[in-house]
Amino acid sequence: MGRPDHIASLDGLRGLAAAMVVMAHVGLVFPSLATLHLPIMGSEAVGLFFALSGFLMAYLYGAQPVTRGAVLDFLVSRFARIYPVYLAAVVLVMILSMTPGLDYIQPIHSTMDFVRHVVLLGSSGVFWSVPPEIQFYIFFPVLWLCLGQPRRFPGLIAILMALVAVDGLLGLPGPGILLLSKLPYFVFGTVAGRLHVVWRPASHSLLVGLLALLLPLLFMSYRYVLPAIDPDFWGMHSAFASAVIVALVAWQSPLSARIFASSPLRFLGAISFSLYLFHVPAMFLARHTLDGLLPEPVVIPLTFLIAVLAAWFLHVTIEMPARQWLVGLWRKSRLRSGLIQAPAGKGEVPASSRS
Structure with a gap:
């Protein structure tokens, strides 16, 4: 079975979620x-990210045969997609945290704290959401x-x-860095992704387009x-x-696609992980550089x-090259051949370049 069709509107939804996270932290950077007590919608954005991840994994891989090669290729692809650029962000934050007089606002406090982040057990700033994402890939x-x-x-x-x-009955217990505390977001997204493949819903309904536009607004503002x-x-x-919002946007009604599949949102979606980190x-x-040189309304x-x-810049210089290099190295390695123990080309699934 070939790779499923790319869903452009989901790129835009990811871009919107990334922009929401950035806006949620403007007050942190500019005290x-x-x-002004502006609405902070970072949690809503991360919830959408988790559901999107579940949806795309089911959409891209759910119909593929589950073989040892397929699972190993999947795990390497996902690790290569996430970890190198995540590690670069952790190193940068550690350097900023150690710089005398800088007073970085989301510091990594010690060498042990740095090690915890490296092994995906840290929670400084936005880094808390990466461990459950990696844990979901393993699950x-x-x-x-x-x-x-x-x-x-x-x-x-x-x-x-x-x-x-x-x-759900226990209230999603445990630290936020553990999958158990966020499991329903991934699972509901996975179910929605699989239903999308099986059902292949029609995309030209005006009602679907209206709901795909209005529900995200309600979702972001209801609190x-x-x-x-x-x-x-x-x-x-x-x-x-x-999960419902992701499913509706994935239908790509012409009305909602004008927004979610627009070039600006798709661009933000393409760089969303680097932007998030x-x-x-x-x-x-x-x-820190522009403070005092320009009025704050201009600086923001x-x-x-x-x-x-x-x-x-980091997307094109670190995120994508590191992923391509690691995946290429894996596919050529003797370790992969020994673990899979299958003729070349079998047991592989396509890797998503935009998920």
């Missing part, structure tokens, strides 16, 4: 804005089995359903528009809503632009 082959052969593994599916239910609602974001309610250091350094949008340009 004067904190007094995904179990879901992959269930997606590909549901009649063969009814007991496993029942256990997973019970795990998600108990997780502020309806303050009587429990303000805690993380839970089964937002996990389900995240590096926007705080980039904006902090820009403010300028720092956003600098963060985007820095993310694009």
